[in-house]
Amino acid sequence: MTAFDELMGFQRDTQALAEIAGRLGWDQETVMPEGAAPQRAEEMAAMENILHARRIDPRIADWLSAIDKSDLSPVDAAQIREIKRARSRALKVPVDLSMAIARATSAAQRKWADARAKDDFKAFQPVLEEIVSLRREEAAALADGGDLYDALLDDYEPGASGQDIQTMFDAMRPRLVKLRDAALGSDHQPEKVIGTYPAGKQMKLSAKLARSFGYDLTHGRIDKAVHPFSSGSGLDVRITTRTNEADPFNCIYSTIHEVGHACYEQNVDRAFLLTPIGCGASMGVHESQSRIYENQLGRSRAFASWLFDRMEHRFGYAPASNADAFFGTVNQLEKGYIRTESDEVQYNLHVMLRFDLERRLIAGQLDVADLEEAWNTRFAADFGYEVDKASNGVLQDVHWAVGLFGYFPTYSLGNVYAGCLHEGLRKDCPDLDAQLAQGKASYATDWLRDKVQKHGALYAPNEVIERATGKPVSVEPLLSYLEAKFGEIYRI
Known part of the structure; x- marks a missing residue:
């Protein structure tokens, strides 16, 4: 196998795990028992820990350096572009912070639904304060001294400001x-x-x-x-x-x-x-x-x-x-x-x-x-x-x-x-x-x-x-x- 083949095989498993994490989110929003929310938050944090570790795996750098970029097709070049982008962002965010965000946002969904049903923003305020604080911290890690909001926007619309x-x-x-x-x-x-x-x-x-x-x-x-x-x-x-x-x-x-x-x-x-x-x-x-x-x-x-x-x-x-x-x-x-x-x-x-x-x-x-x-x-x-x-x-x-x-x-x-x-x-x-x-x-x-x-x-x-x-x-x-x-x- 070439370095590119090995990298794409590794990436395939990473993407598959990300899909599993997404399925946990779907389950949480549709059929999950209400009392399961605390455990689901830990499950989501554990999945984020695994995914984060794979995104910063040092072997990715070795594979990337071994690939002859001149031989890449446009499709392969796009794959490399996205792998580099994901790795660059993951390296900037500490794994503990990434897990904390996953845990907090998973737990927050039911708390938001309860507060919404009761029309009680004050009840949800402490939860949202924690999430905003965590995302500001993440944005600071990603921005390298630049605009914090732009760093978060780039997650959803690459290149926009x-x-x-x-x-x-x-x-x-x-x-x-x-x-x-x-x-x-x-x-x-x-x-x-x-x-x-x-x-x-x-x-x-x-x-x-x-x-x-x-x-x-x-x-x-x-x-x-x-x-x-x-x-x-x-x-x-x-x-x-x-x-x-x-x-x-x-x-x-x-x-x-x-x-x-x-x-x-x-x-x-x-x-x-x-x-x-x-x-x-x-x-x-x-x-x-x-x-x-x-x-x-x-x-x-x-x-x-x-x-x-x-x-x-x-x-x-x-x-x-x-x-x-x-x-x-x-x-x-x-x-x-x-x-x-x-x-x-x-x-x-x-x-x-x-x-x-x-x-x-x-x-x-x-x-x-x-x-x-x-x-x-x-x-x-x-x-x-x-x-x-x-x-x-x-x-x-x-x-x-x-x-x-x-x-x-x-x-x-x-x-x-x-x-x-x-x-x-x-x-x-x-x-x-x-x-x-x-x-x-x-x-x-x-x-x-x-x-x-x-x-x-x-x-x-x-x-x-x-x-x-x-x-x-x-x-x-x-x-x-x-x-x-x-x-x-x-x-x-």
Whole structure:
């Protein structure tokens, strides 16, 4: 065996162990007994200890030095790039700190859920203080004197910086606010969803929609969780959704969203299975898939007309007066607190709030004790009304409880990337609407598989989008799409 072969064999086992750790996380969020949380925290810490040791194993350096870089194919070079990146980051973080983060964030999930159920941020405050402290310590180790937040952001979107994100948000905010205010102030408002939708029927419809969008249930499954998510890669990719009998769109579009993530992982070239590039290129690119599945495809006029008929058949009555009205209903702008339930126009405003607060937390400019007040003040300023309870405010997302600082802005990056991809998709597939009107999403999902998903992490995030579209990444396609779509719906 060559040094490269030995390195990749070692890496394959590391990736397999990481998948096992991920499965423990899935289990914790879906079926784990509540009383098992303390033991699961220790199990997660033990897995992190093993993974950390493998990532800094001195043999990796020996193998890397023995490899003739001039003979590497582009795929092999990308594998080496990712191995070096992971090793460099792991060497900077002490194993005790890495284990402490894994232990604390695992234990925090149930504590967050309890505090959220009771609308009691004060009960969760000490837990979050510990997590913020640990992540600041990790960021300091990674940053080498640079920006702490950028060091964490790089985990989720390699090459991005807080300033890049701020510049993007500065370009988006004025047009989004203008569009939101015009829509909410319009004399023409879409119909609200009517009726009650049994949870069991919602789940059956969700399974049908998942298959329509290409989710392979022989290599996946759909379960329910408090916060919908996708987990796994390759041959085992699982998703969760949630139901609300008064709001079937919560389940429907959460499912389609998570299917976008899952299809990305299922469609990565099988030759990359259990290798460093056998996964999504970044969380921003990942989010581009979930958002384009959910919004540009799933909430399009064409697909909505098909979904209207399916819902009428499935539930026995229509959720709106007709298919045309239904298109407005599934895209309705409303005042609300919850990011995951927000419309396309206001969604990024929710992300901007979180980005600014978590950036200040990591920089030490905001204390956890003041976080709830800071959230409520900022929300009132951005949205024009007061937060009524913690579960609709600072406790609504699980991300900070599990230590995902630097993750939130990738949601908006995903929207921007999705805008670019949608523009390219429409250009290459001029009869897309005719397909979607028949409930056939494969025309679009096949394009996304070939242009984005099959490449895994072979290319850098921006390069993925630019290769797929032939254009540099820009906020313009997203903003133009939103202005055209909601201008039509609200007659503005």
